[in-house]
Ligand SMILES: Nc1ncnc2c1ncn2[C@@H]1O[C@H](COP(=O)(O)OP(=O)(O)OP(=O)(O)O)[C@@H](O)[C@H]1O
C-alpha cells in the first residue's frame with residue numbers, strides 16, 4: 001500500500017475579480033484540476049511549480065484542512081474526507097506561516113501543549129519536545145517566548161511541532177523558507193534522516209537545489225495539473241538534458257579547432273561542448289587540444305540541474 005494516493009482531485013475557487021470599483025466579474029480559479037498521484041512509503045516526494053500552481057492547496061487537502069470538490073485521496077490508507085480524524089493522528093504538518101502557536105508561551109511550552117493534545121504524558125511530551133528543539137536547532141531558544149521569535153525560529157518550531165506525534169507521514173510546505181544556510185542544511189539533514197527511518201515526507205519548495213538533493217520523486221505542477229513526474233535523474237533523462245563540458249586552453253588566442261570556443265572568466269579561451277556523454281567527450285576534447293600542442297587549464301563538467309528541467313517543463 002502506498003503512503004499517499006489520490007485520484008481525480010479537483011479544487012476550484014470561485015472568486016470575484018475587480019476590474020474597477022463598480023465592475024466585478026465572477027471567475028473560477030482551477031487550483032487543482034484532476035490530480036492523481038501515488039507516493040511510496042519512506043520516500044521524500046517533492047511537489048514543485050510556480051506561485052499559484054496549487055501546491056499549498058494540495059497539501060491542505062491531503063492534510064484534511066480543505067475538502068476537495070471532486071476525486072478522492074488516501075493518506076496512510078485512510079480517506080482524507082471520510083476518515084479525517086484518523087489521518088490527523090498519523091500525520092505532521094508544516095504550513096507557512098504557522099499561526100497555530102500561543103504567543104505568550106515559550107517554544108517548549110507550545111510543543112508540550114501539542115504533545116499533550118496527542119495524548120502524551122507530561123513527561124513524554126517534555127522529553128520529546130526537548131529532543132525536537134535540539135534536532136531543529138532551536139536549542140536554548142526553546143525557553144523564550146514565541147512572540148519574540150524571528151521568522152527562522154518560527155519555521156524551526158513549526159517543524160518541531162509537526163514531529164511531536166512521531167507521524168508516519170509529514171507534509172512540509174516550504175520547510176526551509178526563511179532559514180539561514182546552516183539552519184536550512186540542518187533541516188535538510190533532518191528530512192533525510194526521517195525518511196531513512198521510514199517516515200514519508202511530502203514537501204514543497206522553490207529551492208530546486210534542495211529538491212534535487214532531497215527527493216526520491218519530484219512532481220511538477222502547473223495551473224493545477226501535474227505536468228511531469230519522476231526521480232530527478234529520470235526527469236533529466238526524459239528531457240534529454242545535456243551536460244556541459246568545458247576545457248580551458250592556456251593560449252593567447254583562440255585555439256585552432258572546429259569545436260565551439262568562448263572567452264573564459266580567467267582570460268583564456270574555453271572549449272565548451274554540450275553532450276550526453278560527458279566523460280567520453282571530455283577525453284576527446286583534451287586529446288584534441290593536447291594533440292595540437294596546447295596545455296590545458298581548468299576543466300569542468302556541469303551536470304544538468306533540476307532547475308533546467310523545471311524551466312523546460314514550464315515553458316513548453
Ligand atoms: N482561499 C482561496 N480563495 C480563492 N483562491 C484561492 C484560495 N486559496 C488559494 N487560491 C488560489 O488557488 C491557486 C493555487 O494556490 P496555492 O496556494 O495552492 O498555490 P501554490 O502553488 O502553493 O503557490 P506558492 O508557490 O505561491 O505558495 C492560486 O491561484 C490561489 O490564488
Ligand SMILES: [Mg+2]
Pocket residue numbers: 055056057173
Ligand atoms: Mg504555497
